[in-house]
Amino acid sequence: MKLSRSKDIRILLQTSLIIIISISLTALSLLRLAFFYDQNNNQRILTFLLITLMFCGLVFLAYNTLILPFLSLYLKWKNVIFIILMIIILISTSSINSLYYWSTPKENSIEICFDAAGGSKNLQIHKLIESHTKRLYSPVSFGFDQYPIIIPSGECVNGKIITMYWKYTLMLFFPSLTAVVQKEPPDGRFYLSINDVPSVVYFDKNAEEPIDNEVNFNEGIEDGETLPFVIHKYLYTAVKAICLIVSSIFLSLFFFGLTEKIMNYSPAKSNQSHGN
Secondary structure, three states, rough: HHHHHHHHHHHHHHHHHHHHHHHHHHHHHHHHOOHHOOEEEEEEEHHHHHHHHHHHHHHHHHHHHHHHHHHHOOOOOHHHHHHHHHHHHHHHHHHHOOOOOOOOOEEEEEEEEEHHHHHHHHOEEEEEEEEEOOOOOOOHHOOOOOOOOOOOOOOOEEEEEEEEEEEOHHEEEEEEEEEEEEOOOOOEEEEEOOOEEEEEEEEEEOOOOOOOOOOOOOOOOOOOOOOOOOOOOHHHHHHHHHHHHHHHHHHHHHHHHHHHHHOOOHHHHHEEEEEE
16 A cells, blocks of 8 residues: 555656646747747647647656666766756856847737828838847737738728847847838828827938838837736746746756767667667
8 A cells, every 4th residue: 555655656746747847848948939929818828738748748758768767877976067067058048048038028009000192002011020139020910911011091000019128138229119111102191109109200202311111119119018927027037937947957867868878878789689
């Protein structure tokens, strides 16, 4: 009875550990990808669950083939140093190269209008991009499956974009939105509102300095609403930090086990086993 209970507890602990590692790897993977934030809540939940299930299978396989067989080697001094160094390297590189991972996602309401001067020409928005990172925003919320977003004269379109800024990147540049229109935009009034803060640009080919087809807007872009799953900013950051640490520890053990597996591989033994 005691052996059976001990076995059940061990299986429960291993299963819980695999789930925690899988969730951490999923968070580390998805929270650095822009497309994940562009999805709606239901899509984000489904994507997170599917990726977590995939990682569960991979983590289970890696745990049983590359980590569990080498448990006795982890406490050797030289191996402990290798694993700690690997953890530090993984945490450092992941932190530095993760522009979106540490960012706070915010939803911004956008309204775009155009009034042609003496005509009924359309304005075409070929791109809506983040001015500094050149990240392309999705046109789906504006009612278009792909660019360009076409705005007939006298009409408006409404949509939403998700911005992601880390407080340290804001020290380097001021957030802004760039609207790229057709090469020779028709003369008229170009109106763009970000979170109910309006900005107006007038296209005029006969002006002394005509406005370029790439127009930057920054008024109101810092006033967006934080996405619902970011309940508390500091708690959200702490959870992401824990996921990063857990993932780095697992990957370090994985690479250690993989290294041991390769070093212990014997071609002679392999050929002998095939001969038998």
